[in-house]
Amino acid sequence: MDKTAAVSLHDITKRFGSTVANDHVSMEIRKGEILSLLGENGSGKTTLMNMLSGIYFPDEGEIRIGGEPVTIRSPHDAFACGIGMIHQHFKLVDVFTAVENVVLGLDGPLKLDLKKAAAQIEEICARYGFKVDPWQKVYDMSVSQKQTLEIIKVLYRGARILILDEPTAVLTPQETDRLFAIIRAMRDDGKSIVIITHKLNEVLAVSDRVAILRRGAYLGCIETKDATEQILTEMMVGQKVELNIRRTEPRDLKKRLSVRGLTVVGPEGLDALEDVSFDAYGGEILGIAGISGSGQKQLLESIAGLQKVEPGSSIVYTAPEDEQERQLIGRTPLEIRELGVLLSFVPEDRLGMGLVGSMGMTGNMLLKTYGVGHQLFVKEEGAKKLAEEIMEQLAVVTPGINTPVRRLSGGNVQKVLVGREIAAKPAVLMTAYAVRGLDINTSYTIYNLLCEQKEKGTAVIYVGEDLDVLLALCDRILVLCGGRCNGILDARTATKEEIGLRMTKLQETDHE
Amino acid sequence: MSAFFGLIQSAIVYGTIIMFGALGETLTEKGGHLNLGVPGLVVMGGFAGFAAGFVYEKSTDSPSMFLLLLFSFLAALVFSALGGLIYCFLTVTLKANQNVTGLALTSFGVGVGLFGGAYLSKLYGVAGSAKAAVTGTLYTANLNSVLGWGIPGDLLLSYGFLTYLAVVLAVVMHLFLNKTRYGLNLKAIGENPATADAAGINVDKYKYLSTCIGAAICGLSGLCYVFQYGSGNWSTNNNMQALGWLAVALVIFSTWKPLNVIWGSYLFALLYWLYNYIGTIFEIKLTQIWTDILQMIPYVVTIIVLVVASVREKRESQPPSSLGLSYFREER
Numbered sequence: 001m002d003k004t005a006a007v008s009l010h011d012i013t014k015r016f017g018s019t020v021a022n023d024h025v026s027m028e029i030r031k032g033e034i035l036s037l038l039g040e041n042g043s044g045k046t047t048l049m050n051m052l053s054g055i056y057f058p059d060e061g062e063i064r065i066g067g068e069p070v071t072i073r074s075p076h077d078a079f080a081c082g083i084g085m086i087h088q089h090f091k092l093v094d095v096f097t098a099v100e101n102v103v104l105g106l107d108g109p110l111k112l113d114l115k116k117a118a119a120q121i122e123e124i125c126a127r128y129g130f131k132v133d134p135w136q137k138v139y140d141m142s143v144s145q146k147q148t149l150e151i152i153k154v155l156y157r158g159a160r161i162l163i164l165d166e167p168t169a170v171l172t173p174q175e176t177d178r179l180f181a182i183i184r185a186m187r188d189d190g191k192s193i194v195i196i197t198h199k200l201n202e203v204l205a206v207s208d209r210v211a212i213l214r215r216g217a218y219l220g221c222i223e224t225k226d227a228t229e230q231i232l233t234e235m236m237v238g239q240k241v242e243l244n245i246r247r248t249e250p251r252d253l254k255k256r257l258s259v260r261g262l263t264v265v266g267p268e269g270l271d272a273l274e275d276v277s278f279d280a281y282g283g284e285i286l287g288i289a290g291i292s293g294s295g296q297k298q299l300l301e302s303i304a305g306l307q308k309v310e311p312g313s314s315i316v317y318t319a320p321e322d323e324q325e326r327q328l329i330g331r332t333p334l335e336i337r338e339l340g341v342l343l344s345f346v347p348e349d350r351l352g353m354g355l356v357g358s359m360g361m362t363g364n365m366l367l368k369t370y371g372v373g374h375q376l377f378v379k380e381e382g383a384k385k386l387a388e389e390i391m392e393q394l395a396v397v398t399p400g401i402n403t404p405v406r407r408l409s410g411g412n413v414q415k416v417l418v419g420r421e422i423a424a425k426p427a428v429l430m431t432a433y434a435v436r437g438l439d440i441n442t443s444y445t446i447y448n449l450l451c452e453q454k455e456k457g458t459a460v461i462y463v464g465e466d467l468d469v470l471l472a473l474c475d476r477i478l479v480l481c482g483g484r485c486n487g488i489l490d491a492r493t494a495t496k497e498e499i500g501l502r503m504t505k506l507q508e509t510d511h512e
Numbered sequence: 513m514s515a516f517f518g519l520i521q522s523a524i525v526y527g528t529i530i531m532f533g534a535l536g537e538t539l540t541e542k543g544g545h546l547n548l549g550v551p552g553l554v555v556m557g558g559f560a561g562f563a564a565g566f567v568y569e570k571s572t573d574s575p576s577m578f579l580l581l582l583f584s585f586l587a588a589l590v591f592s593a594l595g596g597l598i599y600c601f602l603t604v605t606l607k608a609n610q611n612v613t614g615l616a617l618t619s620f621g622v623g624v625g626l627f628g629g630a631y632l633s634k635l636y637g638v639a640g641s642a643k644a645a646v647t648g649t650l651y652t653a654n655l656n657s658v659l660g661w662g663i664p665g666d667l668l669l670s671y672g673f674l675t676y677l678a679v680v681l682a683v684v685m686h687l688f689l690n691k692t693r694y695g696l697n698l699k700a701i702g703e704n705p706a707t708a709d710a711a712g713i714n715v716d717k718y719k720y721l722s723t724c725i726g727a728a729i730c731g732l733s734g735l736c737y738v739f740q741y742g743s744g745n746w747s748t749n750n751n752m753q754a755l756g757w758l759a760v761a762l763v764i765f766s767t768w769k770p771l772n773v774i775w776g777s778y779l780f781a782l783l784y785w786l787y788n789y790i791g792t793i794f795e796i797k798l799t800q801i802w803t804d805i806l807q808m809i810p811y812v813v814t815i816i817v818l819v820v821a822s823v824r825e826k827r828e829s830q831p832p833s834s835l836g837l838s839y840f841r842e843e844r
Contacts, residue, residue, distance in 0.1 A: 055710075074712060075709075075710050075711065075712045076712035079712065087710070091704075091706065091707040091710045091711070092704075092707060093699075093700050093703045093704050093707055093708075094703065094704070094827070094833070095703060095827050095828060095830075095833075096696075096699075096700070096703070100696060103693070103696070104696060104697065104700050104707075104708070104711045104713070105697060105700070105708065105711030105712045105713045106693070106711075108693060109693070110692050110693060110694070111691060111692060111693075112691060112692060112693050112696060137827070139827055
């Protein structure tokens with residue numbers, strides 16, 4: 001293998017507002033190698049690579065290609081430097097043919113010569129063993145064909161450095177194997193390939209070296225042959241951070257929710273959730289850990305009645321007042337509420353699914369209670385009172401209860417949402433990324449609210465991304481991996497490495 | 513038989529007006545912008561062309577034919593392109609809602625045109641509606657009056673040059689959209705601006721150009737109305753505006769294909785004029801209600817085409833995917 005650097009990054013820093021996405025990262029990508037870029041969610045992998053592909057511009061630092069400093073301000077500049085990136089969400093025009101997508105945006109004579117381009121595409125296909133019909137429309141293509149087309153697109157533009165952002169996320173195992181064969185063929189042809197991923201088994205299977213990022217910082221690079229899953233996981237998740245969350249022992253546990261064989265087909269036709277089974281008890285916090293997009297959203301939305309599930313799935317709710325069991329599958333959110341199910345949901349998309357941004361606190365409180373009383377006119381008094389209570393108790397900073405919630409800061413928006421959901425006195429409280437984007441103090445407010453709910457006997461489900469928080473806050477942690485339940489651990493005894501490993505690799509032995 | 517030929521001739525003259533509007537709107541919509549300001553642009557273009565011809569005719573006793581043509585043609589193009597520029601600034605740069613902006617442009621354009629026309633009449637002390645007669649003769653001049661080929665001449669050669677220009681323009685636009693690099697880039701923007709952006713295409717530049725050029729072409733529609741159809745008479749009725757709406761409907765009818773616009777506009781115009789000739793052709797007497805029903809047909813046909821296109825789910829017949837949506841670059 002040629003050890004000269006194709007691209008080198010020097011002290012690259014990128015900030016978004018007050019958050020540092022990349023902190024003085026220096027690393028190199030060599031000629032003719034497959035480099036894995038490994039890191040947790042939000043560790044800055046994609047941001048770093050987006051600076052090579054011209055989507056973002058670094059605040060500080062220098063990029064060198066073949067030793068020469070370059071300025072990459074747009075995707076166009078990146079092509080000129082021989083860098084091509086294949087994004088997680090394909091950038092293709094559906095009604096165009098493959099060849100039209102390939103030549104899109106290129107300079108050249110006014111008249112399009114698609115035949116010539118198609119011949120060149122076939123040449124590329126023959127060279128690397130792709131199977132793509134240049135005249136096929138994109139809307140007729142499978143996900144894996146679209147991905148191949150994206151690769152052809154960057155090769156056609158003469159890319160010597162290819163960056164693939166989570167290329168296997170949407171592929172079946174067979175398609176993944178085929179992709180890896182293509183990647184190896186390209187490496188043997190002298191191209192440099194970067195794969196952004198958090199799947200350890202794939203890192204070990206395909207790459208030559210592994211570079212690891214954690215919270216925006218570059219931790220180093222190791223040869224894949226020297227790496228093991230343990231070493232990589234430890235580097236990826238880091239040391240345990242002690243948090244000061246007041247966690248009481250769960251007591252008086254009562255089964256509230258019983259999920260069996262939950263299967264959901266995702267938008268790409270693959271299983272987003274596969275045969276997931278677990279119980280949630282009143283009086284404890286059940287954490288749900290997993291790489292983002294492992295099925296967390298589908299899981300919560302299935303319980304809330306927002307998701308179409310496959311036959312054979314079962315979600316049974318046990319009411320606290322009479323201990324009667326009720327099946328939630330096949331019911332709409334309204335029907336679920338009319339059944340007397342006390343379910344509260346703090347969704348990930350706060351201003352999309354949770355609150356109406358252009359309405360004030362009062363209006364948002366009404367969303368939950370407008371149906372009460374069945375009168376022609378909506379009664380505002382109750383909602384107003386509740387809004388005032390929440391504002392006072394949770395110290396929401398707002399000019400007034402009628403100020404549109406969209407104008408509040410992220411933390412205050414979350415307080416409004418959580419306050420409203422808790423005020424409904426739920427038996428099951430589901431939260432998705434409840435502290436995302438919040439400062440430390442507000443995060444603790446939310447943790448304390450959740451602990452309080454648990455002590456009151458609510459079954460709390462906490463979907464989170466920070467492993468330290470999950471370990472300190474929850475009683476049990478369910479780990480999702482690629483839509484499967486990859487074990488339920490005791491949060492008091494589990495380690496960060498254990499969870500990290502289960503998030504990235506399915507366990508053969510104790511998987512039910 | 514002569515009534516039938518009359519119908520064909522009326523349809524071709526009227527169809528040309530619709531064709532310009534529909535071609536301009538097709539170009540705009542291919543770039544992803546639904547400009548409902550077409551009626552306003554038509555009136556603006558018609559007024560500007562008329563004003564240029566009228567003022568120049570009044571300013572001199574022996575106007576130069578070349579300058580009359582140049583002034584009126586350019587005035588129509590430039591003035592309606594300016595209308596397009598207002599729309600662009602609001603929808604592309606400020607990301608305003610396209611429907612609202614377009615409707616506002618229609619009110620604005622129609623208002624400007626009607627006010628300007630009335631003002632010109634008053635300024636020059638013309639009783640009734642003003643007329644730029646000499647310019648009108650330029651736009652109605654045709655080969656048939658020279659060659660005298662009888663009925664084939666009447667049907668094919670008896671129209672002013674704008675009729676032929678419209679057909680040529682449609683063919684050119686077809687070639688542009690389907691055979692050139694820039695056409696492909698423009699279509700990509702209308703379908704998926706984020707993809708076009710990532711491919712290194714300057715999305716805003718294309719949107720500005722396609723919308724402003726489209727608006728200028730809409731302006732020719734008004735020019736055609738005033739000079740070719742109206743022989744230089746400034747009209748104050750709402751016909752020009754109605755034709756603008758018909759042009760918007762035609763874009764849907766044509767499933768965004770310029771070649772379909774050619775026959776579609778003649779068909780629309782034919783249906784529109786049917787009420788005037790059907791009585792003579794079939795020797796029946798039409799009541800007002802039948803006239804209204806006949807004039808409604810183009811719109812009904814458009815709805816049927818929309819329904820059929822949606823039911824068939826043929827991807828090529830659908831509107832550009834991001835039509836009507838503002839494009840925000842992904843930023844965190």
